[in-house]
Amino acid sequence: MQVRVDSEYCKGCQLCIIVCPRHVIEEGKELSERGYAPPIVSHPEKCANWKRNDKRKAVCETCLLTCPDHALEWDERPGGQQGVDQE
Amino acid sequence: MQVRVDSEYCKGCQLCIIVCPRHVIEEGKELSERGYAPPIVSHPEKCANWKRNDKRKAVCETCLLTCPDHALEWDERPGGQQGVDQE
Amino acid sequence: MRLEAGTYFMQGNEACVEGAIAAGLRFFAGYPITPSTEIAERLAERLPEEGGIFIQMEDEIASISAVIGSSWVGAKAMTATSGPGFSLMQENIGYAAMTETPLVIVNVMRGGPSTGLPTMPSQGDVMQAKYGSHGDYEIIALAPATVQDMFDLTIKAFNFSEIYRVPAIILSDAEVGHMRGKFTVPKKSEVLERRMRTDKVWHDGFAYDESLVPRFPVFGRGFRVHVTGISHDIAGYPRTDPEVHEELVRRLSEKIIGNRDKISLTDIYNEDSDRFIVTYGSPTLAAMEVIGNDPSIGLLQLKTLWPMPEESIRHVAKNVKEILVVEMNMGQVFKEVQRIACLEGCENVRLLSKVGGEVHTPQEIVHSLRRC
Amino acid sequence: MRLEAGTYFMQGNEACVEGAIAAGLRFFAGYPITPSTEIAERLAERLPEEGGIFIQMEDEIASISAVIGSSWVGAKAMTATSGPGFSLMQENIGYAAMTETPLVIVNVMRGGPSTGLPTMPSQGDVMQAKYGSHGDYEIIALAPATVQDMFDLTIKAFNFSEIYRVPAIILSDAEVGHMRGKFTVPKKSEVLERRMRTDKVWHDGFAYDESLVPRFPVFGRGFRVHVTGISHDIAGYPRTDPEVHEELVRRLSEKIIGNRDKISLTDIYNEDSDRFIVTYGSPTLAAMEVIGNDPSIGLLQLKTLWPMPEESIRHVAKNVKEILVVEMNMGQVFKEVQRIACLEGCENVRLLSKVGGEVHTPQEIVHSLRRC
């Protein structure tokens, strides 16, 4: 399971980056439609929840709880599978 | 020196009576012009200031400090002479 | 228990309390101030008996705030005050008008400005009742002249307030509030209830029909409505478009002004006279004595002050040579009567003014009438 | 340092600050509120430079209270706010009128009622400025239409306030407050000072001469005066006699109304026209554009709103077929103009109303003029 950035809501404050104790998230460069630079989940595998696949059982979650714009959410697919398009 | 009741100002609350530690003052019966019953200084000789003759040196004074209507004041003549008309 | 039908002897302020209870009052929040305090004091005793809530708040701002909160959970709610407290309530009177919150405010007027003459009557707050808060809005204001009026008009005030979802103000004064006299409680008083919302469509908590008054989406029943003092659309959401603002503000006004005739309570005596006295509140009693002695003089008693009963004033103005406005202020209703009458062709409108402390005597009115 | 003579480019709110400083402002207490906040913000910087005091209080009630306190130790004092804050100040505006405390209040009007349209203009508080507090009293209110006015009329407001010992109110609006433009600081602005009491007779702190304005017994110099919002005699002592009250209240009114002509600031353009626009504040600029294009139309700009410049209105009403009052509210000055004009024989007074958010455009005025 990994955090996903919703670039429609993200305002690029980068708080998720600094609160994550495991350095999962990194600064983004690209501007969104609304002119902000959403961060990039560059090291999903470092996340405390990487091995989990049920958001109800998530630990840590500091990034989600901190993100002021509800721009982070869980992709519940287990570690490594998030890149896989299931359709 | 003894306390004197100014019946023009006195509203007959009797607080002077109850705060005096030496029972110097007593309930009055006569009504004043304004319809109040001012108390009577019945035992001036018991007052802590009986022997003094300078209000700046008065001790105790609880009655004066308590009287809400500035109806008590010192007759500064020394003990026993207050009855004497000096004119 | 609401008072049973019958005749009672009470203080005006007490009759007001009984009127409120008869109208279904469930909540009172207030702050003591002379000469309105008896209203709070009697309610402190009466309301708990009725299962209603009485609370004394930390000030008048808190009082009207609590009344607003109470109204949104569906309670008929009221506060009572006098000039200084009424001034403090102004911000939230505007808020109540803007959010269409039904509530009743009793202002037992005393001599002003400022602390003034706390124990004596005046009618100095008439214009304030209409214009005391910022921005354009309408309220309803009624002016009792007798103990009976204190009972009757309090019920009316609740009815208007509930039906139009607007603050209704009772502009009493120290004399009417404090005098003791007889009043009659009828078998049945007409008591009107807020039109409640019944469906549960979200997103249009402030939708309205041709009445221009939105049905009330009471809190706690799943309407999930948002209420705000910011200009808002029918969803209740804050909006900054001038068009939304304009629609809202004009509707808030129109729902009252459009019903001016229904809200205007007036009594006309000696209708065919060509000299008329116009009064409201305390001085009415003196005027009644005057016309009782001289039937050639007409009397228009305004029981509604806001919206101004323009139709009645026009009606009177049409046929008369002279109008004398008798009021305990420097001429507040006077200016409105002058404007309306002038447009109707009657320029001869005069003012008999006393600024407060004492009510006009019948002699003073007679004397003033003679002067012309 | 007061601005040197010359030409400046500033926001209206900033020009107001500079006007106040030029008038001798020594004390400002305020509470932030859009769209007036820049006044406080600039003063927070400017006043300490001048050795004056700036303080942000806990609310608007505290702000005007502090201003009152400051005025009684002799300082020229001011506060600035907008609708909601102005409503909260009402009780103490009445107090200041009653105690004859000179002070200036800037109300940068925004869309109301209630929280309304916080960032957009309106002229909804005109009647409130006169009638917002309980009881009968007079204040002075001026309405700037340009950045230059913000500077000039602020000085005038201080002058009037000091001379008549009365609250003077600047009724600006979000557009005039926020627009940036040029204004000129003259070599010397007329700055008037409070007439101070010089003798030290106790017991008549409120004694007055034919000006009806008592000399000011400033605190701290041994006058030992008592100031109260209760009706009081010339000693300043509380009194409950209706006669004392009447004398006081009528004098407080007369000292202003009796000087109506001196206080009435108006500009008349195209005086011989038989169709007139009446405006004040922001819409004036649109009206100027209209009359610039069509000299057959007259314009009466009211810079003073209270006391209402009745003489100018009568003057215009005497000769015209039609008057169009253009204002950003539901018709507040309109009613007064209608009343006064009607008594002068001109019944054709119309209102072009916008309730706030946007100022009228010249086209809208032209269009409305055509309609008749």
Place this chain on the structure above:
Amino acid sequence: MEDFFDLYRKDRWPTIFCPGCGVGTVMNCFYRAFSELDIDQDRVVFVSGVGCSSRIPGYIRADSIHTTHGRALAVATGLSLSNPDLKVIVFTGDGDLGAIGGNHFIHSSRRNADMTVFCINNNIYGMTGGQASTTTPHRAFSTTTPYGNMEFPFDLAELAVTAGANYVARWTVRNVKELIGSMRKALVKNGFSFVEVASPCPTGFGRRNKMGDPKQMYEWLKIKSVRKEKSEFWNMDPVDLNISGQITIGEFVDRNRPSLGSMLKSMMNNE
């Protein structure tokens, strides 16, 4: 000052206060405290709100301003800032200060505004005829609590301490000597000083609580008051103490935080 009527306006005597009202006692004690200090009577301003207690300034022969209900401290703030050379003294009541004026009270304490405040706490709105105030004891009767007061009272002194005042004390009118001492201390303190006086209102409070006679009220004040030292010894929570109807008396704080006026002055001097 030799004479009581050097300070008070003899031409307005007798006062409007009811027989046995504690306001008069406070005036006495204030006279003593004030006259012992070397304060120029022409350089003092007395400020009050509205209420019986707030009528005191009207009896004082000095510049005085009887403002609107609750606003005394805010007016005093403007006043003392605009002329820091004046001594500003406020008289107020539990309703004026604690109810409608509560916000100005905590903010003036926080700012440590330059003034001395004397609050006559008679547990009631005296002036308007005996409605419950914010310090009316729990379960006590008043015209607006005919079934007994269901709310809990404030501890005004503790509020001032928490908000930041420099000097805070409370006494009852029975403690005239201590009261005078605290008044004197408060008057010379820089910043915000506050003395609360538990005081009888036989008319408004006493009558409805079986203490219509001033003497009964005095008895009550005696029974209810507990020295702060004692309550500390027993480790009693001030909130609980107050709720149980006790009146802690004593000095609550005496500190020297910089005052508002001095801070603004140092700012202007670029310190």
Place this chain on the structure above:
Amino acid sequence: MEDFFDLYRKDRWPTIFCPGCGVGTVMNCFYRAFSELDIDQDRVVFVSGVGCSSRIPGYIRADSIHTTHGRALAVATGLSLSNPDLKVIVFTGDGDLGAIGGNHFIHSSRRNADMTVFCINNNIYGMTGGQASTTTPHRAFSTTTPYGNMEFPFDLAELAVTAGANYVARWTVRNVKELIGSMRKALVKNGFSFVEVASPCPTGFGRRNKMGDPKQMYEWLKIKSVRKEKSEFWNMDPVDLNISGQITIGEFVDRNRPSLGSMLKSMMNNE
């Protein structure tokens, strides 16, 4: 509640809050605390005053009332008394609650009125563009303190304790877990419960104090906050602590005085 947008109004997303504004974080934490409790969303009313923080109720899918500036607690008092079955939750800011609303704050605490209050203390008036508030640290800059704030801040939590609230806690937005825990506790508490959240306003406060970047504000909150246990250990006076710019965090009180609603109920039942 499974989904964030069961609680919040998706149709009004994104919010008007600036990037990095702490208000959003508080909304997250509230969602967690609230959704873990079994509260019927149709039986809750959200109340607020005016300010950025006070905009939260407008984003919640429940009955909500955005009142006038400072008046939320007074409105909430009337509301909860008239329908005691409803849960009343207030969102407010340091300006709304501590400045203009200060009186309602202490009085609601005193009465132990039935409501839960969340105050987002960002040390500034955010909505109006960054003026000093009643909690702006001493010497800090704002548009109305261009020379640094010469006043001293309130400790809102301590005020609530002194005035009589049943539950009082304070955390920063950095303590999301503890915050959620306290929110939950506050939500189930009877009477007046209060949670203060020290929160960043990068736009209004940060920018003028060299912390325009939200990240800097987070750093600052970290440095400034001290656990209550520690400050107690060192015996630091809360007033002094606050003045020195420290933010004590933790639970300040957890007690069970009877609430206003319950007292009135017992009165009506003649208890």
Place this chain on the structure above:
Amino acid sequence: MTISVRFAGMGGQGIIFSGIALARGVSLYEKRGGKDLYAIQTQSYGPEARGGSSKCDVKISESENFYPFVEIPDYLVLMSQPAYERFIDVTNKDTVVVLDEDAVESRPDIEYYDIAATKKAEEIGKRIVANVVMLGAFVEISGIVSKKSIQKALCDVAPKGTESLNKKAFELGTALGKDAINAD
């Protein structure tokens, strides 16, 4: 036609109480020619009402709406010397004065009746009901309203447990009133 009555005395003498009892009695229990009567009671408020003097007016009328304030009273009931001094000049030649013999020193030059109300009240051990004695005397002297009506009203307004005391005082008053008329 209206009749106006003014009661005046000192605070604490129960002046207001008397006025209320009279107005209530007239309003609720008195009829004239089968028709209702109306009465309004008014009083002075404010600091002066707290200590010192106290005043209470009652106006009685056959019509429902009437000017309720008393300018010149038809009857003036006085229970203290300061009240006498304050109100004795607000009369005309037709005003009838009823005064408490012991409490008022002066005597007017218009029609008046001396009533030993305080003395009588003290006799029954309750100085506090002197006002009710005066009320009884006034009712008897004026004859404008039936004793029964006023007694009923007295019962309504008297604090619980004091009804019979008040009734007794009222009756003593009417007796004194009768004596006074006859003494004339």
Place this chain on the structure above:
Amino acid sequence: MTISVRFAGMGGQGIIFSGIALARGVSLYEKRGGKDLYAIQTQSYGPEARGGSSKCDVKISESENFYPFVEIPDYLVLMSQPAYERFIDVTNKDTVVVLDEDAVESRPDIEYYDIAATKKAEEIGKRIVANVVMLGAFVEISGIVSKKSIQKALCDVAPKGTESLNKKAFELGTALGKDAINAD
């Protein structure tokens, strides 16, 4: 005669700054026929001004008092695509549009000029001064006011230490403006 100019873009782009510089330059430093000119700058406030789009209008006139609000601008200076979308329809056929080549994707069907402002600003290492580049281009293209006046005003309003940077950006802008006209 009045001329109206609208600047629009995103919050943080310095839109208001440009408007102020223009209006100030006209007001204080520009003369026409020896007479003063007048300019008023207005802008949008409120939540929308906080993030998202930003708008600033300037109206220039020869007479002192004039209607200061812009309805249809004579010149429209655009620095973001959302601004383009919001304001492009509030024009008439005579409106001249000046746009930041990189920040705005669309192009209107009325007269317009492409200015590579952001690119230029980045070249001198300060993307933040793109607005000043645009201002320079606008001044050049419109020709309604002298460069000197605006440069003076820029100096007044630029934060201390950024004067020369702003001057440079402005000059680069005028050069781009000249190119754009000539490209036509």
